[in-house]
Amino acid sequence: MKRKGDTKKFLAIIIPIVVVLSLILGGKYFTGKYFRKAPNTINIVDEKESVEFVSDRDLHGELPDNFPNQFPVYEDAVIEESWETRTDDAYAVSVVWRVKGQPTEIYHFYEQGLLLADYEINVLSGDSSSYTITFSKTQKSGFIGIVEDGQETLISVTIGDNSN
Numbered sequence: 553m554k555r556k557g558d559t560k561k562f563l564a565i566i567i568p569i570v571v572v573l574s575l576i577l578g579g580k581y582f583t584g585k586y587f588r589k590a591p592n593t594i595n596i597v598d599e600k601e602s603v604e605f606v607s608d609r610d611l612h613g614e615l616p617d618n619f620p621n622q623f624p625v626y627e628d629a630v631i632e633e634s635w636e637t638r639t640d641d642a643y644a645v646s647v648v649w650r651v652k653g654q655p656t657e658i659y660h661f662y663e664q665g666l667l668l669a670d671y672e673i674n675v676l677s678g679d680s681s682s683y684t685i686t687f688s689k690t691q692k693s694g695f696i697g698i699v700e701d702g703q704e705t706l707i708s709v710t711i712g713d714n715s716n
Contacts, residue, residue, distance in 0.1 A: 626707060634646065647709050658682040662698070675685075684698075
């Protein structure tokens with residue numbers, strides 16, 4: 553039996569992941585690789601390459617070896633899921649943690665931790681039960697979704713690196 557809040561929790565985790573991957577892959581698409589700019593015009597090149605995934609693998613609840621060292625991870629967070637996706641032009645990792653703690657407390661942890669690590673942040677939405685935050689630093693960017701799940705909270709982080 554599906555509970556009423558299950559859809560909200562699912563969307564709070566999946567939407568940021570989809571958006572980040574779209575931004576990373578779309579960013580490569582729209583940054584000039586497929587467009588030629590002339591003064592005050594943009595001409596779309598007719599032949600567009602399709603994005604092919606080099607790999608898309610489940611990390612079986614482990615952080616990837618190249619997870620950013622300076623990225624904050626909430627204390628006592630337990631990894632529920634993790635996976636990585638590579639293309640020829642970009643790399644992204646997604647991790648979902650489960651933790652005891654309130655969404656507002658966790659939001660403040662990430663806000664402070666990301667700012668201390670020199671990330672730029674933007675809160676897309678937030679209330680006492682869920683938050684969506686974007687972050688960026690040099691070639692890395694991503695989303696954090698924080699959502700209440702009963703007595704616990706889910707933290708979904710997707711980090712993209714398009715420095716390849």
